[in-house]
Amino acid sequence: MFKKVYDASAIDFFIGKYFAANSCSNKSFDYQKQLNELRKIDPDLFQILEAFLTDWKIFDCNDTNPITGGYHSFLFEFIDNLEIWADGKTIK
Numbered sequence: 001m002f003k004k005v006y007d008a009s010a011i012d013f014f015i016g017k018y019f020a021a022n023s024c025s026n027k028s029f030d031y032q033k034q035l036n037e038l039r040k041i042d043p044d045l046f047q048i049l050e051a052f053l054t055d056w057k058i059f060d061c062n063d064t065n066p067i068t069g070g071y072h073s074f075l076f077e078f079i080d081n082l083e084i085w086a087d088g089k090t091i092k
Helices: 008-023 032-041 043-058 072-086
Strands: none
Touching: 008 032, 008 043, 032 043, 043 072
């Protein structure tokens, strides 16, 4: 069985570009084409980032309730999803 080798720098670049494109406050820039290219490169990783960003956008940082007010649940889910994605991959 052939295992893909992933470059850690490329993964970092992918994640960085994803969040940069989605966090740009200048609405005159349209990054949809670039985001579509990232989605084609690795749809699974792209979906993990999409889910995290959605959770982050709806997170209420003013919710001080110790049970419902934490970001930990979606942060831990994000980390778990990244670990599942990385499982079986060789990352160098």
